[in-house]
Amino acid sequence: MPASPATRWDIFCNVVDHFGDIGVSWRLARQLREEHGMAVTLYVDDLESFRRLCPAVDADAPTQSVEDITVHRWVEAMRFERPADVVIDAFGSRAPPAYLEAMSKRPTRPVWINLEYLSAEDWVEDCHRVPSPHPRLPLTRFFFFPGFTAGTGGLLEERHLAQQRLSFLGSAEARATAWSCWECEPPSGERTQISLFGYGGPSVPTLLRAWADGSEPIRLLVPESRVLDDVARFAGQSALRAGDRASFGALDIAVLPFRTQADYDQLLWLCDCNFVRGEDSFVRAQWAEHPFVWNIYPQTGGAHWAKLHAFIHRYGEGMDADAMVAVREFWRLWNRGETSSATLGQAWRRFWLLREDLQAHNAGWAAKLRTLGNLTANLVRFAVERL
């Protein structure tokens, strides 16, 4: 049920830290524009983070058009245009009071959505699409939750992503081009290719030690990010940067530049195993279908553990019991900051022994997730019903 192309969407994105807030907001904005023909404006308070994953962004421009999306640097004292038909507060962002006042004065009130963080916990279904009236203004904001079940908004996935992945993997030329864009030699011999993106912590050098001492040749590909500090510590260096290479026993390390989201997708498709984090890379690893390891965003008071276990529980449905134990154990140690190389190394070997089972399970898991429809299409349907 496509909305009129004139439908205007404003997305407010306050970058709390890292890249997930803007990563998801940007993906959503592009999909709304490209696949649904919406007129999209993105308000972002940190253009520098945005520029990292989309180099076309000018971090100094107060207003610009990027891929046919209007991007405003969101600063406190700013004048807003007429409020849009649909307004999205992304991940705890709050459209400013002056904008809300203007929304409340529109003859047709905008559809106002609070796009929430991703979680596999049961309570999400109870809160999805729930209205929350503004305490003072005649406005209602609706909670919209991404998720892994039919009672949620689903996950972001571009319409042609699955097909693009298959074409990419079927083309030796496309794969070779991607390796060279990452400034890497294409894989040779039997080396396992692993990508590493995470928050860092003691389990990083611990696992690298286990890999270095192991018998399986591994090439570890690390895009420039926070985890690099721990990789550098393991390598005995004060810092590492894109282009650096190091070898320790069975382990070769290649530090990669941080590239666009589309390039990062290709890296996930190319690697045999992907260590991911947060929200967006975690979802992209699921579309990549290779075995993956999730470094969950750590929350104060340890609230993330319930989230981690809720996901493992859902993802593990239909999984072979041994594989389920191996995933739970290895992910738990990885997130806990395990410092025993013997313990973490053993958990890794158990996990990696089951890689073929995990790969097969992941194909079924991705297919199951696709049946939920994607988050953007679900959001459009929700908004159109209320316009």
Ligand code: TRH
């Ligand atoms: O950066 P993150 O840690 O973001 C987090 C999460 O969203 C978390 O839930 C939230 O609470 C916190 O931010 C504030 O991890 P995430 O979500 O995986 O986002 C990383 C983005 O970076 C993702 O869109 C992929 C992108 N990326 C690139 O575009 N190029 C790259 O080379 C790499 C490594 C990542």
